[in-house]
Amino acid sequence: MTDSEKRPSYAILVVDDDAINIKIIQSILEGAGYETHSAGSGRECIKNASKFKTDLVLMDINMPGLSGIDACKELKRIEKTREAIVIFVTANTDDLTLEEAFDAGGMDYVRKPINRIEMLARIKSALEHREAAKRLAEEKKFEAVLATAGGVCHELNQPLQYVMGSVQLLMMDLEEENPVYEQLEKVRKQVERMGLITRKLMEITRYRTMDYVNGKSIIDIEQSTGP
Template sequence: MEAKFLPHILVVDDVATNIRLVASILAEQSYELSFATSGKDALQQIQAQAFDLILLDLMMPGLSGLDVTRQLKQDERYASVPIVFITARSDEGAILEAFEAGAADYVTKPFLASELLARVQTQLNLKETRDQLQERNQELNQNVQLKNQLLSIASHDLKNPLSVINGFAQLLQNRPGIQTDPDAREMLKYISQAALRMNNLIEELLDTAALELGKMTLRCETMSLAPIMEKLLKGFQQPLAKKRQQLACQGDFETRIWGDPARIEQVIENLISNAIKYSPEEAQLRVDVQNREGWLELRVHDQGPGFSAEDQSRLFGYFQRLSAQPTGGEVSTGVGLAVVKQIVELHAGEILLEKTSQKGSTFLVRLPAQATAQA
């Protein structure tokens, strides 16, 4: 059976009868008590053992209660220990001076036993809460440090070897002996594709960690979607052709926005990639762009199986595995849409699943459009 924690209280007073009175009141509770009859004795005991609360007489010969408090509050080892003054003085100046020195509370002599117990228990409860918060904060800081270490490992120790693997695989594919060996070329192609998939996964995990730590920075400029779409259409030619799909684009892609071109490209690329992955062969996909009431609205339409109510509730969460599966054996990490949502929101925009059915779904991205100068 786990031992019950008993709060340890130090009672400091130069008058023995006062110590006995306080001890008799506190003895009714589950406290561990220690006693000191001077400020010097109190400091020695505090340095030798831990206390959860100090009941301290304000007026003592030699080191007064104020002197003891000031010394303790200057030392970070004891600064968090609550000090409750016991004093016969009730004037405003004395009370103010006590709080300025670092007191948490005070009790004026003569006092009721119930008042003393209430004030002591309140301070103990507050200290316990502060200690729990501090412990939790330390755990969070350790987690942040661990994530930073993982970010460093992923960005250097993992990505660099993958780049080497992919680079040599591509070089080998161009060797004369390999070009005449279909099996070798196919194996090298698989090696290169696997390295690229792993690299993409690492990139998504790095983005996830950077977003959670608030370390993703945007390099914004005035931009349009036209060059991004031109690049993406070229990049998606092969996966579209592999599944005999068509991708139509229509609308005002020249609308100007304030954004990070690389991150906006990441958003659109992810949505189109998902549309290709989850739509069947010969599907008709579409990307529409409108400038409506000061917002650029981009819609990506697919012909996938749609999303159940349960899937919709988890759609933009991290590491979610939804019921729909890629139709061509493609790989999904389960973090893409979560990252996309964060990037869009960093641009003061929003993303949502506008509609969904068994015949397809439409994702809508809204970003603030820049006003067009009038001649």
């Protein structure tokens, strides 16, 4: 495995109006295996977070123009960037400043002057927290899929059995050469297929989706069943 394969696949946007601070922080982050890009102002932060892959924003609070707190509020309003984690970098750790930072959507903060170990630990913790939240959301989706599948199968099972039984009775009274027999055989095969689908729904063991139309996704039954 190469060094690049060992690196976490996370991209961090470093936001500070001091170019030297940006270079120092980027050096630390890249040394830890993170991909980085930067912004020198709150406005540039919003632009770059939308333009580049951004998993986490390391945001200076005190910047001329749009402050870090206001930039964070804007990021949380934009659909493309609202999921990005924001960790503030600040020398002001008074209660009012921190309250405003968290109310704006920040997850955590790092004190200035920056301590390398503290910064990396807080970033790692924030990213792990987000991944855990994603896994929990997927588990909830899976639980909903199982509940829906069980309900659908329960509601369809009896009608399918009735249709299958009725078709078979009708076919018993017809010769195979009869055109109606041929049509009933097609119906029987489709009902049998529906029965197979309901059985597969009951065997779902994981949550997998496939692209459908208009950007929508549907459950991939084949990939969601089996060992």
